[in-house]
Amino acid sequence: MELYYTFSVLxxxxxxxxxxxxxxxxxxxTIGIMIIAMLVSVAIRLVGDQYFPETTQEFxxxxxxxxxxxxxxxxxxxxxxxxxxxxxNISDLxxxxxxxxxxxxxxxxxxxxxxxxxxxxxxxMLSLEIPxxxxxxxxxxxxxxxxxxxxxxxxxxxxxxMIETKITGESLFNDGVAVVMFAVVLKMATDTSFDATFxxxxxxxxxxxxxGILLGALLGFTASNVMKKINDYKVSVLITLSIVMGGFLIAxxxxxxxxxxxxxxxxxxxxxxxxxxxxETTRDYLSKFWELIDEILNxxxxxxxxxxxxxxxxxxxxxxxxxxxxxxxLLARTLAIFIPxxxxxxxxxxxxxxxxxxxxxxxxxxxxxxxxxxxxNSVGDIKDILLEVTYIVVLFSIVVQGLTVxxxxxxxxxxxxxxxxxxxx
Numbered sequence: 001m002e003l004y005y006t007f008s009v010l011x012x013x014x015x016x017x018x019x020x021x022x023x024x025x026x027x028x029x030t031i032g033i034m035i036i037a038m039l040v041s042v043a044i045r046l047v048g049d050q051y052f053p054e055t056t057q058e059f060x061x062x063x064x065x066x067x068x069x070x071x072x073x074x075x076x077x078x079x080x081x082x083x084x085x086x087x088x089n090i091s092d093l094x095x096x097x098x099x100x101x102x103x104x105x106x107x108x109x110x111x112x113x114x115x116x117x118x119x120x121x122x123x124x125m126l127s128l129e130i131p132x133x134x135x136x137x138x139x140x141x142x143x144x145x146x147x148x149x150x151x152x153x154x155x156x157x158x159x160x161x162m163i164e165t166k167i168t169g170e171s172l173f174n175d176g177v178a179v180v181m182f183a184v185v186l187k188m189a190t191d192t193s194f195d196a197t198f199x200x201x202x203x204x205x206x207x208x209x210x211x212g213i214l215l216g217a218l219l220g221f222t223a224s225n226v227m228k229k230i231n232d233y234k235v236s237v238l239i240t241l242s243i244v245m246g247g248f249l250i251a252x253x254x255x256x257x258x259x260x261x262x263x264x265x266x267x268x269x270x271x272x273x274x275x276x277x278x279x280e281t282t283r284d285y286l287s288k289f290w291e292l293i294d295e296i297l298n299x300x301x302x303x304x305x306x307x308x309x310x311x312x313x314x315x316x317x318x319x320x321x322x323x324x325x326x327x328x329x330l331l332a333r334t335l336a337i338f339i340p341x342x343x344x345x346x347x348x349x350x351x352x353x354x355x356x357x358x359x360x361x362x363x364x365x366x367x368x369x370x371x372x373x374x375x376x377n378s379v380g381d382i383k384d385i386l387l388e389v390t391y392i393v394v395l396f397s398i399v400v401q402g403l404t405v406x407x408x409x410x411x412x413x414x415x416x417x418x419x420x421x422x423x424x425x
Contacts, residue, residue: 006066007300013037013268014299027394029295030302031402037306038395044241044303063310072370076297077148078248078262082240083294084151085172085266087287092165093267098165102340103358104173110178111336111371112139112181126321134299134382137281140185141372141386142329142393143336144178146365147171147300153363153402159409163354167361175367176260183373190376212257216264220246224273228289233285236278240269240286284393301366305394305425308369322392323387329393333362360408364397 014033021032046112048056093100116132116139123130154164188196223243227236243265251258265321274283337359343348372390375383 006062007149008243009062010066010300010303012360014296014303017303018299026400027032030149030298031153031398032350033299034302034306034398037303037307041307041309049210055341059309063307066304068308068366069370069374072301072366073261073374074248074252075372076301077175078244078258078369079293080148080151080297081172081259081262082266082302083243083290084147084168085263085384086240086270087289088168088172088267088270090267090271092161092379093169096166098168098175100169103166104171105177107170107336107338108140108143108174108178108343110183110339113333114335115139115142115328118332119325120151122324122328128321128385130382130385131189133185134379134386135244136384137182137185137189137375138372138389139332140178140182140324142364142390143332144257144364145171145173145362146367148367149363149365149398149402150361151333153398153405154356154361158406159357159361160354160413162259163357163361163409170358170362171175172263172368173260176208176212176257176263179259179367179371180205180257183208186375190379203296207255208257209260211254212251212260213264215247215254215256216261217249217268219243219261220265220268220273223269224277227273227282228277231279231282233279233282236282236286237289240290243269284333302398305369305398308391312388314379316386318385319392325389325393326396328329329364329397330359334359352411353414357405357409357410361405362402363408364394366394368394377423398418 017033017036021027021029023030025035026033031210044056044059048059071210071423113136116136119138120130120135121300123135145167147168150167154168157166187194187204194200211311220243223239227239230236244262247261247265248258249254251261274286335354341355369387370391372383372387375386377383
């Protein structure tokens with residue numbers, strides 16, 4: 001009943017804030033909901049205890065009881081990744097497979113280590129002693145672009161198709177890679193019995209990532225072949241729901257990456273399954289159902305990101321470090337995009353404008369907050385520092401980058417040389 005009560009309150013607030021945004025702010029839906037939630041959070045902190053103490057305490061308790069990490073990483077993320085992958089044309093991903101795979105793997109690792117090194121260098125200047133392993137932990141959780149945020153924002157930003165495909169594809173896959181990398185680094189930081197050799201780390205990584213991909217392929221093809229034998233949109237929707245919910249349970253039991261499993265399953269069902277196993281009516285109902293699920297869960301996610309402001313001990317305490325971290329993350333993202341483009345991917349032709357758009361379109365979101373909140377409380381003040389800095393970076397990324405990525409793309413691509421415009425268009 002408590003979980004039902006919590007979700008009831010969140011749905012009511014999400015619908016009310018969505019209406020206010022649509023009626024007055026007229027911002028992209030998810031960003032508008034988050035900003036209104038933040039304004040409400042500030043108001044609660046400033047006047048809530050003084051004028052409405054009982055209501056304020058009840059609301060604080062409600063937010064604290066909502067296990068954001070478990071709900072997002074264990075449930076919402078799987079639904080949202082599957083819904084996002086379901087609507088992606090796999091031929092577009094195949095056309096840009098090498099850039100997507102490179103940016104989803106090499107760039108994530110490169111960015112994580114660049115951020116870790118700079119963060120480790122800057123922290124002592126602000127009288128903060130943060131061990132390098134926790135700086136690397138911050139690098140792993142803040143490096144991946146958030147697929148939920150990216151998919152939602154790019155729909156409305158009118159970014160050129162080629163760049164949208166690369167950023168979307170990267171965000172879908174780098175999330176799974178980063179979660180696995182975060183799990184490995186967290187284990188190294190908190191488990192003294194873990195022997196962090198190259199062999200043990202590689203084995204753990206391959207088990208989670210490789211197992212997730214194989215599981216997703218098995219689920220996707222099995223579901224498609226099962227739906228091929230029927231012609232009922234209601235049963236088809238139930239089958240896809242069972243793939244997401246049952247697939248997560250299987251992945252968790254086998255210690256596979258459920259995000260990667262859901263991406264692969266969604267891509268297969270959304271392309272192979274829709275082509276060979278569904279009638280036009282089933283395709284239409286299935287697409288609309290998952291679009292609705294995507295919109296509802298996104299609204300709840302951004303609402304909670306806004307209310308997460310209530311959970312921070314003191315946002316002002318690490319404000320300077322957070323601002324510095326914004327520039328560190330942007331620099332790391334720039335290097336992680338431009339270095340592979342000029343080395344590993346040098347055979348591909350990339351305009352400076354398209355790369356700049358990919359840098360600015362690398363938006364962080366709820367996944368980073370969920371990961372930092374999953375750090376054990378036993379690490380003490382370090383978790384509070386990383387939580388506050390992560391929130392500041394995510395806030396800047398969603399609000400500033402999210403609201404301007406379309407304008408930035410239009411401006412930088414306009415200045416591209418004619419020979420490169422085809423790549424940028």
